[in-house]
Amino acid sequence: MKRAGYFMLLTVAGCGTGDAPPRHELRAAVDRAQYSLGDAVGFAETSMERSTSLSARIDKDVDQFAVGAIAADQRRDVRLDFAGHVVSARAAGPVLGGCRAQITLAESLAIAEATVKGAAVAAVADDDDPCLREIQVLVDTTLWEVKIGPDGAVVETELSDEDL
Numbered sequence: 001m002k003r004a005g006y007f008m009l010l011t012v013a014g015c016g017t018g019d020a021p022p023r024h025e026l027r028a029a030v031d032r033a034q035y036s037l038g039d040a041v042g043f044a045e046t047s048m049e050r051s052t053s054l055s056a057r058i059d060k061d062v063d064q065f066a067v068g069a070i071a072a073d074q075r076r077d078v079r080l081d082f083a084g085h086v087v088s089a090r091a092a093g094p095v096l097g098g099c100r101a102q103i104t105l106a107e108s109l110a111i112a113e114a115t116v117k118g119a120a121v122a123a124v125a126d127d128d129d130p131c132l133r134e135i136q137v138l139v140d141t142t143l144w145e146v147k148i149g150p151d152g153a154v155v156e157t158e159l160s161d162e163d164l
Contacts, residue, residue, distance in 0.1 A: 022141035026164055029060035030119045030138055033082040037120045038109040040065035044078040047086045051076070053105040057122035057136075057164070070095055102150045108133045112146035115154050122164055136160050 035043070041053045048071035055068035064087060065080040075092040103111075109120040112135035119138050126132035126147060132155055133148045145160040 023138060023143050023164070024141055026058070026060055026121060026138055026143070027141045029058055029063065030121060032063060033058065033065075035065075035082070035084045036109075036113075037065060037123070038106045038113075039084060040080050041067055041104075041106045041109065043080055043084045043086070044069055044089075047078065047089065048072075048076060055124045056105060056109070056120075057124075060164070068092065103148075103152045105133070107152060108148040109135060111148055111152055111154065112137050115146050115157060116144045118144065122162070136162055136164060 037056050037058060041056050044056075044065075044067035045051045045053055048069065051069045051071035053067050053069045054075075057066050058064075059066050059079075063082050065082070067078040067080065069076045069078055073095055075095055076089055077092040078089045079087045081087050105123060109123060112123075113120050116137050116139050118140075120135055121138050121143070122136040124134050126134050131150050135146045135148060137144045137146055143160040143162065143164065144157060145162065146157050147155040149155050
């Protein structure tokens with residue numbers, strides 16, 4: 001019986017707490033950036049006429065912000081360096097149907113950041129409900145996922161399992 005107790009203890013101790021792994025490289029990229037992801041969204045939108053941003057992320061491997069937007073009825077992939085300068089803007093295909101959010105992407109990012117008190121590093125439409133936005137927010141070195149509704153309501157907050 002004593003041997004079985006040790007086995008149980010080792011098994012439980014080896015399982016971990018379920019915490020997300022630390023994101024040191026992502027934290028370093030956020031610290032290198034001169035602007036926030038929300039700022040980059042604003043810079044991308046002002047670089048194009050009548051544009052609306054749909055997605056955004058920090059690309060830690062090349063020290064750039066990547067912003068997916070709609071401008072002139074076309075999807076655009078806009079890349080900005082960490083100083084906020086547009087590096088490239090290219091066509092990314094036709095505009096697909098979906099949900100037009102009532103609040104802007106920048107507003108969604110700000111709500112998610114305030115909810116978990118961190119820095120947004122990625123935002124995409126939810127895979128189950130395209131009217132929701134999944135915002136990845138880095139708090140120290142822990143990545144959180146905050147789902148934001150089209151009206152700005154926080155729908156869900158959980159540790160992220162995304163590989164950024």
